[in-house]
Amino acid sequence: KRKEDYKLRELRIFLRDICRKLASNRRFYKFTKPVDLEEVTDYLDIIKQPMDLETMMTKVDMHKYNCAKEFLDDIDLICANALEYNPDRTSSDKQIRHEACSLRDHAHALIEVEMDSDFEIECQDIAKRR
């Protein structure tokens, strides 16, 4: 195990905790599991890269994230997908767009507060080399 492998293990522990906090917030329950493609039959016609918090937890475990920015890129994808698939001025579309923006802002704020900025810079340097 190289020194940087210990840093990435610390990153995974940190990201699992962030993911758990977001997934346990009832405001974000629509984003906790993949959109049901049997229920929403046109979803993949519109959304080319589905994403959700359970999938992100699996990606943490599979060492898919080498820095917090890569994790936040998937959070931003969850939000962008919700805005794209639910664009109408109906109250239900407005509600999920508000929840998506709230998820995005909460995730960025949580990481900003809880993550040491030097640690993220070290992780981004590892990410570049891989």
Ligand SMILES: COC(=O)[C@H](Cc1ccco1)c1ccncc1
């Ligand atoms: C991230 O979740 C979504 O984009 C689905 C799309 C969807 C439309 C119909 C069933 O599901 C959603 C779920 C609940 N309320 C609004 C939209």
